[in-house]
Amino acid sequence: MTEQETPLQQCPQCSAALEHIPGYVTWCEPCGWNANPQSVNRKRSLLDRLNKRLGPKTSERLLDSLHDDSAKSQRAWFHFGAGVFGALLLAGDAYLFYKGIRTLWGVHSPGTFFVGSLCLIFGLLLCPRLHRWKHRGLVRSEYPGLYRLLDEMAARMQARPVDTIQMGTEFNAFFTESDFTRKKLIYIGIPLFSILSLQEKIFVLAHEMAHNANRDMSRNWLNRYGQSTLSFIYDTIMPREYMREMLGPFFYLQKYVRQLVGALVFGVWYVYGLLGFRESQYAEYAADDLAYRISGTSAALGALEKPHYHETFYLTLERIARYGYNNDLFGELRKVMQQMPDKEQRRIRRMLDTEMARLDATHPPTSLRQRHVAALPNVELAMALTPEHIAELEREFAELERKAQRDLLERYRAYYL
Ligand SMILES: [Zn+2]
Ligand SMILES: [Zn+2]
Numbered sequence: 241m242t243e244q245e246t247p248l249q250q251c252p253q254c255s256a257a258l259e260h261i262p263g264y265v266t267w268c269e270p271c272g273w274n275a276n277p278q279s280v281n282r283k284r285s286l287l288d289r290l291n292k293r294l295g296p297k298t299s300e301r302l303l304d305s306l307h308d309d310s311a312k313s314q315r316a317w318f319h320f321g322a323g324v325f326g327a328l329l330l331a332g333d334a335y336l337f338y339k340g341i342r343t344l345w346g347v348h349s350p351g352t353f354f355v356g357s358l359c360l361i362f363g364l365l366l367c368p369r370l371h372r373w374k375h376r377g378l379v380r381s382e383y384p385g386l387y388r389l390l391d392e393m394a395a396r397m398q399a400r401p402v403d404t405i406q407m408g409t410e411f412n413a414f415f416t417e418s419d420f421t422r423k424k425l426i427y428i429g430i431p432l433f434s435i436l437s438l439q440e441k442i443f444v445l446a447h448e449m450a451h452n453a454n455r456d457m458s459r460n461w462l463n464r465y466g467q468s469t470l471s472f473i474y475d476t477i478m479p480r481e482y483m484r485e486m487l488g489p490f491f492y493l494q495k496y497v498r499q500l501v502g503a504l505v506f507g508v509w510y511v512y513g514l515l516g517f518r519e520s521q522y523a524e525y526a527a528d529d530l531a532y533r534i535s536g537t538s539a540a541l542g543a544l545e546k547p548h549y550h551e552t553f554y555l556t557l558e559r560i561a562r563y564g565y566n567n568d569l570f571g572e573l574r575k576v577m578q579q580m581p582d583k584e585q586r587r588i589r590r591m592l593d594t595e596m597a598r599l600d601a602t603h604p605p606t607s608l609r610q611r612h613v614a615a616l617p618n619v620e621l622a623m624a625l626t627p628e629h630i631a632e633l634e635r636e637f638a639e640l641e642r643k644a645q646r647d648l649l650e651r652y653r654a655y656y657l
Pocket of ligand 1: 270
């Protein structure tokens, strides 16, 4: 065993003795050190910083007033404000283009050429990034069970059916829409799905389908444009350390100026983020509300927690890629989940309750989402699947797991071993 692989004996924070349970995250129970390893590793986005500043109390208040009339009208106004803000930004971008072309049209001096080109370059940089996906999705005829499940879900929610299901090796799931063709896609992260029961899978899929039914993507288009543009401007403006040698003494001057402008952009973005915050949190609760009516209450509560086991998944991936003989990654992961020691369960609870951990910056804290669902009338699974459909789904997921497993292990070994 090399030095690096020797498990820590003592907590670096409070010096308490650390219990190391192979296959699970090592963390310190008395002081909470490393209870949430991801929160340390994650590069803080602007949205993460907004969440941090607002604090858990704001999220709690938002949940408590979810259905109050005054909160509803406030939310509508804020959403409108964010849209206007995005529209102004877009108009500014269009103006830059117009100005650039006008200036370059009758160009007669290097000066006007420079100004015109600058306008065009900035106009291009601030253009809306229209996205479309490049990967081919699952073929309908090869995964009829899965597509049928989603079609039935769409019909129940009176949503347009999704065009494509895409599988991948991320530990998550999402819904997205192409800005060009308005085609709809649901992404299924196989590692996450491998630890979900069928009903929990239905909850996660229904949650994504609910974003489709509620038209959250297109409703928030201007808002998203504004967010990503401001975050792009901010990232571009903030000084970089690698310029230190290139610029010599000018480094400090430009660093100071850029930090100042960066702070200004951050201020603008912060106000903007506040405008969009309520609506985006509300969209998640609304999606949970629709989804739990299909999957049932207990499946929803379980499924909400599962994304927080990604560390457990990565540890299992590492172990199987390095030492596994049979390559049964997901079988092994399910075993690890079944034999979960109490200490690991306490870690997850601690993360959710005391740190208000969330899926990502756009989602409300998971414990609040659970509280929201738990407070709604208790329901059972509403989608009765025939035994044949269940068997079909099991076959298809097994096939997807085989593909994902091969992919994950190959990539891990090529990269680290
Ligand atoms: Zn400690
Ligand atoms: Zn969501």
